Amino acid sequence: MLPLDSFYLRDYASWKLEHHTFLEGIRNCKEVYERIEPIYIVLNHLYGKATNNEEFDDDLETIFRFGFEHLNNHVAVLKIYYDTLFQGNIEEMRKYGEPLAYLMYIYELRIDLEQHGFDSNLKELNDIENLIENSIMERRDEIHQLRVQLNEALKKVFSQIDYEYSSITDIYVEIAENLDIYLYEEDDFLIGKDI
Secondary structure (H helix, E strand, O other): OOOOOOHHHHHHHHHHHHHHHHHHHHOOOHHHHHHHHHHHHHHHHHHHHHHOOOOOOHHHHHHHHHHHHHHHHHHHHHHHHHHHOOOOOHHHHHHOHHHHHHHHHHHHHHHHHHHOOOOOOOHHHHHHHHHHHHHHHOOOOOHHHHHHHHHHHHHHHHHHHOOOOOOHHHHHHHHHHHOOOOOOOOOOOOOOOOO
16 A cells, blocks of 8 residues: 555656646647656646545555656656757747657667666667757757668668567556556547437
């Protein structure tokens, strides 16, 4: 059971207050926000359960702790990019949301590689990361080329180390589904005549 007065719960509540404005701002930066949204939604769901004094098993506690650590790290990196590459301008950040999401993916991949005993300081990752950062700094509009080059770099990396990678974002989408949290609800359409 995860008690309500747990350090992680209090820390998460404080963290949400501290980062609320920033998180609201990046909601409009769709590609970037999609990298953290499933984690944030799962954490909010579990936090709500905890504040209602519902019991947690060890798995839910692990999901909460890991997700919070991951979300905190991602937001810290996003804030660095926000301050350095975009000089605190959320509209500029929004314009380069897709390449910024690529940088976040690379950051997450590096962490995962290290956690599984692989070297994350790979030439292909370093080169594509530098290329994306330079493209953003110079405000170049070359998203198609970046997408192609990122895919090529990732193919090389994964073939070199023979590793199958699942992003934390994808894992938390699955966790959300298992918790009956529907992240991507679709509207039902009736085709044909109304009955």
